[in-house]
Amino acid sequence: MYASASSAAASTCTSQSCSSAWNAFVESKRPITTRLPFASSHSTTTLSPWGAERRSMARSIRERAGPAAAGYRKCLRGNALRGARAAGPAAVPTHPEPKLAATSRGATPILYPDPMKQFPSLLRAGVAGVALFTVSGLAFAGAQPSAAFALQAPAAPQSEHLLDLMVGDVAPPIAVKKFVKGEEIRSFQKGQVYVVEYWATWCGPCRATIPHLTELQAKLGSKVKFIGVSVWEKDQSLVEPFVTEMGDKMVYSIAMDDVPEGDRKGSNGKMAKAWMTAAARNGIPSAFIVDGDGKIAWIGHPMSGMEKTLDAILAGEFDLAKATKEYAGSKEVRAAASQQALNKALESGDNAAALAALDKMVAQDPKNPNAAMTKFSVMLNRMKSYDAAYAYGAELVDGLFKDNSNLLNAMAWTIVDPDRAPAKQDLPLALRAATRANELVKDDAPMKASVLDTLARVYFAMGEVAKAIETQTKAVALAPEQQKAELQKTLDLYKTPSVKG
Structure with missing residues (x-):
């Protein structure tokens, strides 16, 4: 288990609001002598570097953790839903302590790296889908969704030294x-x-x-x-x-x-x-x-x-x-190196280098949805290449993202997010993505309320207020208790005569 900056079913470090539930889990009567899975309120699930650990821990939590684990997971789910609104699509937690980055906007939970120094600026810039590694039981000092969300690179030449410190290297001094x-x-x-x-x-x-x-x-x-x-x-x-x-x-x-x-x-x-x-x-x-x-x-x-x-x-x-x-030669190290290079480019503001890195990732693995979503976000929100971004987004909606409700929802929200809306919005594209996401998600699914909330926001942005109110009303009705109040505020906004999308 890791404490992270990564993941719902097998996740990262706990947020303080869930500390009581966590302690109950740890102190559970059932002896826990092997891996323990944990989910943080801000983590995305990814089978990236440590997929085997995540799966193993997930089995452990199901088979051994008992009722206390259920209470902990419930707390985390609540935190994830509350944090999703502020975080945006496939967001990475900005809290210095471990949180699940699972966002209702389009990615299941994720684990993150030293959150304290990395992602806040990226999120403010509107970069969606920059997922690190999903690790079960990891706590990230700084802050994963489905296996597809990992930025995985193909096997590298085994002589290549991809990271500054790897197995086989001389250990750094004790300082x-x-x-x-x-x-x-x-x-x-x-x-x-x-x-x-x-x-x-x-x-x-x-x-x-x-x-x-x-x-x-x-x-x-x-x-x-x-x-x-x-x-x-x-x-x-x-x-x-x-x-x-x-x-x-x-x-x-x-x-x-x-x-x-x-x-x-x-x-x-x-x-x-x-x-x-x-x-x-x-x-x-x-x-x-x-x-x-x-x-x-x-x-x-x-x-x-x-x-x-x-x-x-x-x-x-x-x-x-x-x-x-x-x-x-492991995929884990390749993924870490690729993500590290991308993060450095984004953090330094070198959009050209970031896009080049993403183009390379997409070329190496055309079916990598996380890289594709990140590329779309960089083109749209950082480079302001609106026409090119929306053309690429349309390809994704009709192709790679067609059956991925998380990413369709994330894309739609990226376009209409009221806090970070791009200067030029392709609302028809947002509607296609949000409508398809809604078709894919069943009414009893935990994510349904958030998907409906996104669709309602698209309708509102298009000036179709009646449809926005109707859809948001459904979202409120299906939302878990901890999300209802926030969604109700949005519904009240839509009902305000003087407010326009």
Whole structure:
């Protein structure tokens, strides 16, 4: 499980509003000794980098979590619906703490990267569908929908070094602010195996994983030294009390990241940047195994494959060269590298580079809907190439998006979103997309109210107020309680005589 910035059925870190439900889940009577799936109120579901983990965790939550998990999921769904309105299509959460980015505007939940420093500006610019990785049980410091939403790239030449830090590389130095528990480990010693695991006080999945790490430390003893590094903290003064509270559930070396003065979100800590950012690890908990030669032998979720790798290393059966080759050629790393390149271009405002990156992604995988949706958004909202954007959008509505209600809804809302409406609107295209999305979604589907809300907004923008009122009335009737008030406000707006679309 990761705490993220990723995902409904198997997701990211919890939002504070769901902390009670989360704690009930963690403290559930049923012993949870393996992966736990979590969904955040702002996460999109994607089978991208860690799809196997997500599926495994989803099974775990169904089979083992019990009633407490249902309460947690209900809370998250509510948060997702509330956040969807503000976030827009396929949005990425902007809250510094983990939230589901699942938006009712066109993407099921997603997991995200260090949300604190990335996506707010992209969302304000109207970029829809920039999904990171969907990971089950991940908490993102910063903030997935269906397998189709992952930006996946084809296998790369195995000699290509796609990320700054990968399996096979020399481990970065230990640069922590202070150790708050256990042995103070300041450097990696020859012949000693280490696990460097990243967590945060606000990360529910991390809390659930910590006892397992303690068990492994006790089991493996001095053969492996575990170091838990707190990252992405808004308030580092909470770390020591948290460690004290965990007591004998957290018995290994614990340290705080060395964060620059003034960095109120902790996203620029030395360890966070040199390890997590360099390896494109956008969710926590995340762990790195450092072998006896000081090289990264494994990177991943601490409850998904780590113990098996440690056993192989200690038994002298681990093949680092093979692991390095497999990691470099994996779809997960390719996806991370592609997403990272795109994010950098978007964050720097280099629209030409972003479009070039997206064109390449689409050419490599013409059936990748997430890349296609992002390309449409970049052309429309950032480059203002309205005619070209709508021509491309029409191709998507009639082709790739034809049977994808999420993306059809997202496209329609991108065109009519009252907070970020483009200067030139192709309302007929928005109507086609919204109408098709409504045809695809059944009345008892959780997303129905949001789809109807989008369709009503299109009618209103077209000046067909009566149809807008009729459709919005249906949306209010079908909406879950936590969404009704907001949709009712929109309905009241449509009924105001002086207001025009």
